[in-house]
Amino acid sequence: DNYLTVFLLSDMAKHGGLGRSNLGPFIKHLERMAETATSLEFKEGLVKQIVELDKMVSDECMIALSFLRITSSGGIHYLNAGENQLILYKGGIVHNPSSEISQGKIGLLSFGREEKDLSDEIKLSTNTLGSGDRILLCTDGVLEIMEDADSTSKKEKEIEKILASSHSVESIIRTINKNARKDLESFGKLNPPDDYTIIGFEVK
Numbered sequence: 001d002n003y004l005t006v007f008l009l010s011d012m013a014k015h016g017g018l019g020r021s022n023l024g025p026f027i028k029h030l031e032r033m034a035e036t037a038t039s040l041e042f043k044e045g046l047v048k049q050i051v052e053l054d055k056m057v058s059d060e061c062m063i064a065l066s067f068l069r070i071t072s073s074g075g076i077h078y079l080n081a082g083e084n085q086l087i088l089y090k091g092g093i094v095h096n097p098s099s100e101i102s103q104g105k106i107g108l109l110s111f112g113r114e115e116k117d118l119s120d121e122i123k124l125s126t127n128t129l130g131s132g133d134r135i136l137l138c139t140d141g142v143l144e145i146m147e148d149a150d151s152t153s154k155k156e157k158e159i160e161k162i163l164a165s166s167h168s169v170e171s172i173i174r175t176i177n178k179n180a181r182k183d184l185e186s187f188g189k190l191n192p193p194d195d196y197t198i199i200g201f202e203v204k
Contacts, residue, residue: 005037007068008084008199009143010139026063029053037069045079047122050081050106054118057107060187065106074129074203079122081106083140087163089131094160097125110121129203134169139197169200 007030017087029049036045047068057063064082078086078097082105103109103122110136112152129135136159144154162175177196 002038002039002042002069003072004068004070005034006066006068006070006137006199007021007033008064008068008080008137008139008197010064010084010197026053033067042069042123043136046079046124050079050122051110051118054106054109062108063106064140068135068137070129070201071082076129076135078125078127079103080125081109081122085136085138085140085143087136087138088127088133088160089135091128092128093162095100096156097175130202134163134172134204135201137199142176142196142198154185169202173198173200 008031009026029052031045036042036049039045050065053063053065062082064084066081066084066086067079068076068086071079080086081103084119086097088097109122143152143159158179159176162172165172167175176198180196
């Protein structure tokens with residue numbers, strides 16, 4: 001029933017820029033996770049893989065990892081470890097469930113916890129998509145260009161308005177990033193990858 005499996009990986013210590021030399025072990029682990037996603041017991045297998053990945057990552061690195069599994073029948077399974085964002089446009093309403101379902105960063109999940117307790121605490125969120133529904137999977141800086149609640153709230157409302165438009169997902173992402181660049185320039189910030197990385201989907 002698995003149609004598509006997507007991962008968004010970001011090094012929280014380097015604003016999204018994970019060194020190429022560090023990617024190898026994580027890519028191999030993600031490939032195993034993707035294989036797990038095709039299994040009937042994928043939830044249990046995924047949690048086990050997350051726990052193993054957490055042991056591999058040092059607290060000096062700290063990875064934000066989002067896992068998105070889309071089934072051929074329109075179901076989605078989503079796991080968020082760290083500060084990435086999932087924005088869902090469903091039935092004409094925009095939802096941002098990320099804060100409600102986020103786990104801690106990979107590399108810190110097991111801090112002060114037993115492995116069994118950690119496995120029990122890692123949760124998958126589920127939902128169902130229909131025709132016209134859209135998903136944006138974003139790194140945290142897309143919404144949090146400035147670290148204050150007013151700026152984040154303003155950016156959320158701006159993205160919700162764009163997402164609810166009739167434009168294509170490609171056009172939506174370009175518009176969000178064009179606006180983000182203006183904001184970054186006005187704030188005098190450089191362009192770290194976590195300020196403009198977006199993966200978008202639309203159900204036809």
